[in-house]
Amino acid sequence: MKFEKTVVDSHMHLVGMKDAEGKCFYDFFDGLQTDHGLKALNICACPITGWGVENNILCALYKLHNPTAYAYGSFFYPDKPIKIPMPEGLDFKTQYDELLEMGFDGIKMLETKTLEQHLYNIWVDADYFEDYFAKCERDGTHIIWHVADPDTFWDINRIPARHLAKGWYYGDGNYPSWEEIYKTVFNVLDRHPNLKVTFAHFFFYSEHPEWLVDMFEKYPNVGIDVTPGAEMYNAFRDRNEFYRDFFIKYADRIMFGTDVTFRGSKVGPLRLGAVYRFLTTDEDVTVVDVPTKGIKLPDEVSEKILHKNFEAVAGESPKKIDVSLLKKYIEKYKNYIEDEDLINHLKEKELL
Numbered sequence: 001m002k003f004e005k006t007v008v009d010s011h012m013h014l015v016g017m018k019d020a021e022g023k024c025f026y027d028f029f030d031g032l033q034t035d036h037g038l039k040a041l042n043i044c045a046c047p048i049t050g051w052g053v054e055n056n057i058l059c060a061l062y063k064l065h066n067p068t069a070y071a072y073g074s075f076f077y078p079d080k081p082i083k084i085p086m087p088e089g090l091d092f093k094t095q096y097d098e099l100l101e102m103g104f105d106g107i108k109m110l111e112t113k114t115l116e117q118h119l120y121n122i123w124v125d126a127d128y129f130e131d132y133f134a135k136c137e138r139d140g141t142h143i144i145w146h147v148a149d150p151d152t153f154w155d156i157n158r159i160p161a162r163h164l165a166k167g168w169y170y171g172d173g174n175y176p177s178w179e180e181i182y183k184t185v186f187n188v189l190d191r192h193p194n195l196k197v198t199f200a201h202f203f204f205y206s207e208h209p210e211w212l213v214d215m216f217e218k219y220p221n222v223g224i225d226v227t228p229g230a231e232m233y234n235a236f237r238d239r240n241e242f243y244r245d246f247f248i249k250y251a252d253r254i255m256f257g258t259d260v261t262f263r264g265s266k267v268g269p270l271r272l273g274a275v276y277r278f279l280t281t282d283e284d285v286t287v288v289d290v291p292t293k294g295i296k297l298p299d300e301v302s303e304k305i306l307h308k309n310f311e312a313v314a315g316e317s318p319k320k321i322d323v324s325l326l327k328k329y330i331e332k333y334k335n336y337i338e339d340e341d342l343i344n345h346l347k348e349k350e351l352l
Contacts, residue, residue: 001273002037005280005299008070008307009041009272010314011144011200011227011257014058015051017341019263025058026065028262033068036272039307040318042070044108044144048077048116053333054342060102060329061345063321070318072108072144073099078336081121084128089332092132096141098329103321105314106142112185113146114153115168118175125187137192142313144257146200148181150231151207189219196221196313198255201229206236209246216253223309226275227257228288236278237292244295247279251301255309279305327351 014025033041043062045055059071075095078087085091096107111122136143152158154171189195202224205212215222236243247254256279258271274287282296297305330352337343346352
């Protein structure tokens with residue numbers, strides 16, 4: 001499905017160099033861009049998930065390969081749980097400087113996703129993050145930030161069965177509470193109210209849009225994306241007219257994203273068309289197994305969400321990767337690279 005409107009997918013991921021069938025990540029993203037006519041795409045690195053420092057390197061490689069691609073780098077953690085102070089040269093400000101100077105377009109944060117916060121014992125409002133957030137605010141660097149999970153994951157009577165089966169129930173007392181995680185994030189925003197942040201998955205506030213309005217009024221550079229967390233699209237279906245008006249009124253605060261992931265679900269790429277149709281038609285559409293109904297936004301509204309809002313914070317064109325700094329980064333982190341396919345590829349490209 002080739003889109004009629006200009007689209008930049010601001011929220012995609014990759015896992016590794018090749019999939020189980022031998023397909024390379026270059027071909028996967030090239031194909032998506034061609035098939036859908038995407039103006040650009042943004043791949044968000046997530047080393048913290050267990051994908052390792054390779055994730056930043058793969059994102060940089062794709063930017064070298066495709067000059068229309070953006071990439072958001074992310075922090076690498078050598079220890080789980082985190083050890084403070086971080087090893088020399090791996091503190092957050094140093095890693096931030098490395099990524100931005102190399103040519104990354106922004107930062108992806110997953111530190112406050114429930115499982116990662118628990119496994120690494122990370123608190124984003126702690127002193128060890130302060131220099132990093134202060135520099136982001138000064139530099140105007142955009143952050144795409146995942147916070148917590150749907151509040152149903154803390155309620156044994158409300159969590160969907162498929163999520164319970166995946167072990168995503170967090171209300172047993174072994175995890176921080178939903179409110180506790182959000183409090184750490186708002187502590188950061190209160191210290192740095194001019195941070196440019198897009199909270200992924202509608203900030204998991206789709207059942208509480210009034211909370212989003214309060215946040216928009218308090219923090220001028222904060223927004224959300226429509227990257228599917230399945231429960232969002234239930235809310236959009238159940239309050240269809242309300243949410244159409246909401247999207248129109250707050251169009252400057254909302255971005256298009258899908259979470260399409262290389263080596264993720266085989267049906268993941270279908271999200272591109274589903275989320276696009278939700279925004280641009282009034283058809284019945286299924287997003288991540290959730291039947292919902294499109295909100296058919298006016299053209300002047302949809303173009304903001306589909307590409308203009310992202311370009312306003314990330315730049316109208318992606319930054320170029322500095323190959324010499326990429327080589328320096330690879331040399332510094334080479335002992336942490338475990339993907340043999342990637343190691344061989346870097347040697348072929350004379351980057352290692």
